[in-house]
Amino acid sequence: MGGLSPGVRIFVMTECLFGVGIGLFSLVLNLHLLDLGYDEGFIGRLTSIGSLAMGLLSLPAGLAVRVVGRKGMLASGMLCVALGMAGFGAVTAPWAMYVSQLLWSVGMTAIVVSEIQLVFQYCRDKQEERRAYAVLFAAFTLFTGAGTLLGGLLPRWLQGGVTPYEPVFYAAAGSLALGGVLRALLLPSVTSASEREQTAAAAVSPEQAAAEGAAVHAAAALEQAKSGAAAERRQAKSGAGSRISMLASLSAMIFLSGLALGFLNNYLNIILKYRLDWPDSSISIVLSIAGVFLFAGSLLAPMLLERVGTHQAFGLLFIGNAAVVLLLAWALPPMLFTVLLLLRGGLFIMWNNQLDSELMSAVPEEDRNLYAGLRTIARSGGTAIAAYAAGWILAGSNYTLPFVWSGVTILIGFVFYMVRIRPILDKPKSAAET
Numbered sequence: 001m002g003g004l005s006p007g008v009r010i011f012v013m014t015e016c017l018f019g020v021g022i023g024l025f026s027l028v029l030n031l032h033l034l035d036l037g038y039d040e041g042f043i044g045r046l047t048s049i050g051s052l053a054m055g056l057l058s059l060p061a062g063l064a065v066r067v068v069g070r071k072g073m074l075a076s077g078m079l080c081v082a083l084g085m086a087g088f089g090a091v092t093a094p095w096a097m098y099v100s101q102l103l104w105s106v107g108m109t110a111i112v113v114s115e116i117q118l119v120f121q122y123c124r125d126k127q128e129e130r131r132a133y134a135v136l137f138a139a140f141t142l143f144t145g146a147g148t149l150l151g152g153l154l155p156r157w158l159q160g161g162v163t164p165y166e167p168v169f170y171a172a173a174g175s176l177a178l179g180g181v182l183r184a185l186l187l188p189s190v191t192s193a194s195e196r197e198q199t200a201a202a203a204v205s206p207e208q209a210a211a212e213g214a215a216v217h218a219a220a221a222l223e224q225a226k227s228g229a230a231a232e233r234r235q236a237k238s239g240a241g242s243r244i245s246m247l248a249s250l251s252a253m254i255f256l257s258g259l260a261l262g263f264l265n266n267y268l269n270i271i272l273k274y275r276l277d278w279p280d281s282s283i284s285i286v287l288s289i290a291g292v293f294l295f296a297g298s299l300l301a302p303m304l305l306e307r308v309g310t311h312q313a314f315g316l317l318f319i320g321n322a323a324v325v326l327l328l329a330w331a332l333p334p335m336l337f338t339v340l341l342l343l344r345g346g347l348f349i350m351w352n353n354q355l356d357s358e359l360m361s362a363v364p365e366e367d368r369n370l371y372a373g374l375r376t377i378a379r380s381g382g383t384a385i386a387a388y389a390a391g392w393i394l395a396g397s398n399y400t401l402p403f404v405w406s407g408v409t410i411l412i413g414f415v416f417y418m419v420r421i422r423p424i425l426d427k428p429k430s431a432a433e434t
Helices: 006-035 040-068 070-090 095-113 115-122 126-157 166-186 193-202 205-235 241-264 267-275 281-307 310-328 334-361 366-393 401-433
Strands: none
Touching: 006 095, 006 115, 006 267, 040 241, 040 267, 040 310, 040 366, 070 095, 070 115, 070 166, 070 366, 095 267, 095 310, 095 334, 115 126, 115 366, 115 401, 126 166, 126 281, 126 401, 166 205, 166 310, 193 310, 205 241, 241 267, 241 334, 241 401, 267 281, 267 366, 281 310, 281 334, 310 334, 310 401, 334 366, 366 401
């Protein structure tokens, strides 16, 4: 923490409220809906509509962030998510559930297209970007675990409501709303590195500018001859076609990760409830322990990358994730199943975090808002398709097939990574060496 920029430190300190709110909400939403009489098919449709809404809204949100600013977009997004969370506790009709889901999706879209880009904007260099991402996500996962644990306890402490889970939604909404207000008030105003360089370049005296202008004019013809070929190479390399191809490939990789995520992550509490026949308190404890594995995974990911290198780290994470997820499809004893499920959480967060961090770092600053929107569309599309399919599968009481499809998707992603993503990640290194 001590070596991080002030804006990053404030981010990490307020991440506790974000994590606790998300942990509370994630645990009780599906259980609340089941208590109201909705089935897994409805939960799948609700999740899919939320993901599709995020996908549709991401590009407009990416454009809006240029007007509102990343800080304003982030704070307003957290407040909108809080409204959606409170809505889930206050309503019972199906149409009202969809409205609450849309509010949640609008807010999450605003957060996704602004948060990581804003964190990176506070960083001094790419090394701090990687470290800041790891620390921020570690804080998020730690406090998400704390929120999940509280989500299992609060229904016993807070009485009242149509279901025992209703007061938990209001607690989650309060945590998100407070976090949004604090970030709006405490985060420093944003000035990008490029803007600072432009400001410094503008602060030149007229005499110095005239002298430099004369020198530049005298050397213009020679410089033009030397740089002509280099300029053509740069133009060819950074042309519109190359940029579109790169962004499309990165987005396709995120789409595959969204598929792998959507088959399982929204349904872990349902799988534990019905596959292992566990009570809510046991589910809360296991998912809280899973938060510790997520926390450890988010810290270990950059260490693994530094120790073995980017591509070897990705290879280990792709294969490790696929192997563990496919093992979970087998009929395993409850204890072994739980251990592997916890291990899967840590491995998956290492894989997903490295994808998000490395792919965003590979995108030039001027394209990051666009890529953030495309990334949200891709991940939301993948998650929506997988969540809808998994809800349909779970409605038929099949609690193993989602693991199979998630594992197969990860293996397909590994092939795509080797063919399309690895060359993109290598390009900055090649350019630096030439």
